[in-house]
Amino acid sequence: MSQSNTQRIDSLKNTEVWQTVCEQQDLVSNSGVVVWLDGAQVALFYLPAAEGRTLYAIDNHDPQSGANVIGRGLVGSIKGDLVVASPIYKQHFRLEDGSCLEYPQQRLRVWPVRLNGDEVEVGRA
Helix, strand or coil, rough: CCCHHHHHHHCCCCCCEEEEEHHHHHHCCCCEEEECCCCCCCCEEEECCCCCCCEEEEEEEEECCCCCCCCHHHEEEEEEEEEEEECCCCCCCCCCCEEEEECCECCEEEEEEEEEEEEEEEEEC
């Protein structure tokens, strides 16, 4: 685990509850997988070649189309920001904070996420 991932995990230790949602082997490099967490679909993106943070958890629900498809979106970078493009209308959401580049009024929920050994854990309130 990189030093910045270790620092990120240390800063997230205060999250109320960590819930295991899958194993690291269930993740697909540079792509999304969707898990169920407390009644919500959460898209996990594993980017092992990214500098710094390599794991992101973001809402799977596309606010523009109303479909649960964000986990099927393409991951890329725009002006230095890691983004996922919605597969329906192609708007881009920043993986870091869920903000939409094209429609600032749209935002996806993000969750703290970490690797704990081989387990993928998502923070929940």
